Amino acid sequence: MAIKVLKPGLATTVQDAGRTGYYNVGIPLSGALDQYSFRAANLLVGNDENTAVLECALMGPELEFQRDAVIAVTGAEMVPKLNGALASRNEALMVKAGTVVSFDFMRTGARAYIAIAGGIDVPVVLGSRSTYGLGAFGGFQGRKLQTGDIVPVAAPKRAAKVGKRVAHDLAMPLPKELELRVVPGLYFHRITDESARTFFEDTWAVAPEADRIGYRYKQGRPLKFKERAQPFGAGSDPSNIVDAGYPYGSIQVPGGLEPIILHRDAVSGGGYAMIGTVIGADMDRIAQMQPNNKARFVKVDLDAALAARADRNQRLQRLRAALA
Amino acid sequence: MATGTARYSHGADEHIFVELSEEMSLDAFFKGMAITTALTKKKVPGVTEICPANASYQVRFDPDVTHPREMMKLLQQLERDMGSVELQLNTRIIEIPVLYDDPWTTETLMRFRERHQDPASTDIRYAARINDYPSVDEFIAAHSGSPWFVSMVGFVAGLPFLYQLVERAKQIEVPKYLRPRTDTPKLTVGHGGCFGCIYSVRGAGGYQMFGITPAPIFDPAQGLSYLKDFMCLFRPGDIVKFKAIDRDAYDAALKQVQAGTFKLRIRPVDFAMKKFLADPAGYNRQIEEVLYGN
Numbered sequence: 001m002a003i004k005v006l007k008p009g010l011a012t013t014v015q016d017a018g019r020t021g022y023y024n025v026g027i028p029l030s031g032a033l034d035q036y037s038f039r040a041a042n043l044l045v046g047n048d049e050n051t052a053v054l055e056c057a058l059m060g061p062e063l064e065f066q067r068d069a070v071i072a073v074t075g076a077e078m079v080p081k082l083n084g085a086l087a088s089r090n091e092a093l094m095v096k097a098g099t100v101v102s103f104d105f106m107r108t109g110a111r112a113y114i115a116i117a118g119g120i121d122v123p124v125v126l127g128s129r130s131t132y133g134l135g136a137f138g139g140f141q142g143r144k145l146q147t148g149d150i151v152p153v154a155a156p157k158r159a160a161k162v163g164k165r166v167a168h169d170l171a172m173p174l175p176k177e178l179e180l181r182v183v184p185g186l187y188f189h190r191i192t193d194e195s196a197r198t199f200f201e202d203t204w205a206v207a208p209e210a211d212r213i214g215y216r217y218k219q220g221r222p223l224k225f226k227e228r229a230q231p232f233g234a235g236s237d238p239s240n241i242v243d244a245g246y247p248y249g250s251i252q253v254p255g256g257l258e259p260i261i262l263h264r265d266a267v268s269g270g271g272y273a274m275i276g277t278v279i280g281a282d283m284d285r286i287a288q289m290q291p292n293n294k295a296r297f298v299k300v301d302l303d304a305a306l307a308a309r310a311d312r313n314q315r316l317q318r319l320r321a322a323l324a
Numbered sequence: 325m326a327t328g329t330a331r332y333s334h335g336a337d338e339h340i341f342v343e344l345s346e347e348m349s350l351d352a353f354f355k356g357m358a359i360t361t362a363l364t365k366k367k368v369p370g371v372t373e374i375c376p377a378n379a380s381y382q383v384r385f386d387p388d389v390t391h392p393r394e395m396m397k398l399l400q401q402l403e404r405d406m407g408s409v410e411l412q413l414n415t416r417i418i419e420i421p422v423l424y425d426d427p428w429t430t431e432t433l434m435r436f437r438e439r440h441q442d443p444a445s446t447d448i449r450y451a452a453r454i455n456d457y458p459s460v461d462e463f464i465a466a467h468s469g470s471p472w473f474v475s476m477v478g479f480v481a482g483l484p485f486l487y488q489l490v491e492r493a494k495q496i497e498v499p500k501y502l503r504p505r506t507d508t509p510k511l512t513v514g515h516g517g518c519f520g521c522i523y524s525v526r527g528a529g530g531y532q533m534f535g536i537t538p539a540p541i542f543d544p545a546q547g548l549s550y551l552k553d554f555m556c557l558f559r560p561g562d563i564v565k566f567k568a569i570d571r572d573a574y575d576a577a578l579k580q581v582q583a584g585t586f587k588l589r590i591r592p593v594d595f596a597m598k599k600f601l602a603d604p605a606g607y608n609r610q611i612e613e614v615l616y617g618n
Contacts, residue, residue, distance in 0.1 A: 023373040023384065025556045026478035026524075125544070126555075134525065135481040137544035137555070185333040186341050232492065233348025233378065233518045236499055242348045243476060243485055243519060245375040245382040247335035268478035269377055271517070277336035280387075302392055305337040309387065 001067045001118065005149040006100065009061035011211075014120045014139035014151075017050040018264060019128035029248055029264045030130035030138065033212060033287030034111050036316065037075035037172045041115035043323035044072035044092045046160035051119035052129035054145070056112045057211075058290070060103025061145060063114075067097045069153065070117040070160035075172055076109025076288060090166040109174040109288040110210075121154040133212070133265065170319050172284070177294040180261075180282050183305055186250060187241060187273035195223040199259075199275070200299050206289045207258060212265035215286055216258050217295065223256040225273065235271050243271040249283055250274040251297075261286060281308040330403055332396055337387045340396055342403075345379040348518055352379035353475050353487065354411045354597055357561050359402050368398065376560045377476040378485060378519070411597035417471065417563040417615045419589040420513075420522070423574040424448065424464045424535035428509045433533050439503040447532040451498045451515065467496065467534065468566040470608050472520055474558050480527070482542030482556035486520035486564055489600065489608055496520075500530035511537050513566070524556075538577035539588055548581070550588050563593060565615055591615050 005012075015038065018031025032038030032055055039049040054061070060078050072092050073080045080087045081102045087093050089112075095101060106112065122129050122140050131139025140151055188196065202220030209216045225238035233242040239255055246252065246262050252272040253259045261278055263286065278286065279300065289295065300308075331343040342359075345352035353376075360376040363383065370389025375382050385395055425448050437443040442450045452463035472486035479485075488495060500516040505528060508514070512523045514531030521531055524542035540548060541557040551557060558564075569577070580586035593614045600607045 020372040024375040024477065024560065025558070026481045026483055027556075132481070134527070135542070135544060136525075142544065183334055183336040186335060231347035234346075235517050242346070242379050243377065243517075244343070244380040245341070245377045245476075245478065247339035247341060247382055248384065249336055249338070267480060268375070269476060270479055274335075274341075277334075277339060279336045280338050302334050302337065306387060306392070309337050313388070 001069065001153045001155070002150045003066065003116070003153060004064040005061060005145045005147055005151065006064055007062035008145040008147055008149070009056050010059040011057040012061045012145045013055050013131040013133070014052050014122050015055045015130045016052040016128055018130055019126050019132070019138070022126055023245075023268050026268045027126065027132065027135060028266045028268060030128065030132045031264050032113060033264055034075050034113070034172060034284045036284045037111070038113050039316065040090070040166050040171070040319055040323070041072045041074040041113040043320065044074070044090070044164055044166065045070050045115045045117040046156060046158045047115060047117060047119050048157070049320070051115065052122065053116070053120060054114040056103070056114065058106055058110060060106070060112060062100060062102040065095050065097060065099050065101065069095045070156070070162055071095050071101065072115050073112055074115075074166065075112040077107040077174055078109070078112040079104040088165075090171050092160055092162050092164040094162045108176065108290070109172070110290045111287050116153050117156040117160040118154040121152040164323060166319070167322060170315070170322055172288060174288055178285055178289070179296050179298045180286065181279045181300045181304065181308060182251065182276045182297045183279060183302060184276040184299055186247070186276060188275045190225050190238075190273045191275055192224045192226055195256075199223060200297050202296075204259065204295050204297070206291050206293050206295070208291045210289065210291055212263055213267060214260045214262045215289065216260045218258050220259070223253050223275075225256060239273050240271045241273045243269055245269045246274060247277050249278040249280070251276050251278065263287070279305040279308055281305070281312040332400065334392055334396070335382065337392060339382055339384050340392065340399060341380065341382045342399060343380045348379050348487065350473070350487070350489075350597070353473065354413070355406060356381045357413060358406050358411060359399070362402055362405070363399070368395070375478070377478070378487065413561055413595045415561045415563060415593060415595055417565060417591050417593045417611055418557070419565050419567050419615060420537050420539055421569040421573065421577060422468065422513050422535045422537050422566050423571060424568055425460060426536045426574070428536055429512050429533040432505070432507055432509055435507070436501070436505040439501045439505060441499060441502060448534045451496065451532055451534065454498065455496050464568055466494070468568045471563050471565045471611055474560055474562040474564060475519070477556065477558050477560055480525055482524040482558060484522055484541070484558040484562070484564070487518065488520065489604065491604060498532045501532070504528050504530035508533065509536060511539070511541065513537060538574050538581060539586065540581060547584050548586055550590065563595065563611065565612065589615060
């Protein structure tokens with residue numbers, strides 16, 4: 001079974017739960033940016049929840065199915081169309097052989113997930129089927145899908161139940177304004193007390209440069225770094241440090257101007273001071289932010305981060321129970 | 325070695341970041357290697373990433389398996405345990421041929437001249453001048469004369485950061501470009517701050533460009549013999565010795581790369597910090613003998 005790419009969309013890639021264990025040589029996590037919606041899509045079509053899917057950013061693809069298949073579309077509000085007829089999101093859909101699946105424009109959210117029963121059948125590279133674009137490996141030939149690609153799909157492990165749905169309260173929320181919880185730390189002590197305050201006071205807008213590597217934010221007041229004689233090996237700008245590893249979710253502010261939150265295709269290290277880290281539970285929510293969506297950063301401590309993590313885990317458990 | 329100078333920070337719930345020293349030093353790098361090596365051996369449940377860097381390291385883990393505060397205690401204990409350990413590294417020395425002042429990086433640096441501190445010069449001439457070398461040849465002799473530690477691998481897949489094994493007064497230091505370039509040839513040998521690097525893929529970059537190596541260092545297809553085990557050549561702790569080559573040798577090497585027969589000189593070596601500090605130049609000669617002996 002395979003699907004033919006008639007139009008690739010803006011940035012459609014194969015992703016799964018991601019690739020662990022290679023960040024020490026610069027190979028990032030990769031994987032679906034919104035892991036919750038990714039898992040929901042798989043559970044809807046009867047896949048193991050870590051099965052490879054298609055992730056679509058901002059504009060969906062047009063796909064021709066060569067055989068009957070069950071699919072589900074989750075994440076961003078991007079309504080699927082089967083041979084032009086509108087169908088439902090967050091629901092297991094029957095797609096007959098020869099059907100063209102296309103999508104309405106993305107209303108809210110930034111990433112939709114298309115799971116197909118059986119899963120996208122590309123080679124496993126370093127433990128994952130996820131695409132790593134900068135390294136040009138994983139996924140479908142190490143790149144975004146292009147017109148004419150024939151994407152292989154594996155045989156389903158179990159029969160999918162057409163019509164299975166994610167209840168509204170268990171779907172990924174898609175607000176246009178949200179609060180992102182941050183544990184200050186790393187090099188937070190390098191910014192002035194005033195900047196340490198304004199960073200959390202200001203409302204920030206997602207800049208057009210927001211992708212799988214990182215999300216850039218603008219419109220807040222610039223941050224000032226404390227003056228110092230730069231340590232040996234650090235660059236000359238006060239926002240520079242001796243090149244270090246960047247945690248996934250860490251926030252760097254090159255030149256003090258625009259904060260960048262590194263996401264799952266992160267550059268693994270460099271010489272810009274990181275002022276804190278977005279909590280694990282909020283990383284999926286960043287994935288659904290469109291350019292110009294607004295965020296406020298909220299200072300939390302480690303215990304709050306762990307409590308939010310427990311809430312997220314419980315929600316995922318309820319999703320699993322609901323779709324079992 | 326002094327202990328208790330390290331700074332520990334939670335990177336939210338899934339990371340711990342440890343700055344061993346604010347400034348770059350061989351001591352901090354070595355300590356990071358020792359701690360991360362010991363941590364890897366410990367096989368702590370839930371740990372997924374252990375990343376040594378120049379003068380720091382970070383760990384990523386599942387906090388549902390090991391609590392972040394437990395993890396921090398464990399890392400602090402590891403640092404204390406290192407206090408009395410002889411700093412020794414069982415590693416490899418790898419010879420990397422370089423065509424310095426080559427046509428490809430020169431073409432690229434000319435395209436981005438307005439982003440450079442000294443638009444009238446080239447990167448290597450500028451670096452030679454501000455590091456007080458009377459000529460580019462003498463600069464190349466210094467760059468390729470003493471070995472370098474791979475002090476970190478990252479930014480992108482397989483890219484080594486390199487720290488030269490010489491006294492601080494002899495370290496080559498250059499600023500990064502005023503504004504980063506949008507293009508850098510693959511396999512460019514670069515330098516920024518006190519760090520050398522080899523660009524593993526083509527792309528943006530801010531380091532000064534001194535030359536290019538014909539030796540692939542990252543290849544997902546794993547075509548060459550030395551990349552069969554893993555797609556990235558370098559690991560933190562490797563030692564690199566650059567060798568200046570001419571255009572004919574470069575072209576010959578490229579032909580071998582294309583034919584899939586290209587090989588690198590790689591030898592196992594033990595590096596002892598104490599011996600190096602006692603006599604850096606003499607110890608570097610010993611390491612080179614390992615590389616070129618039989």
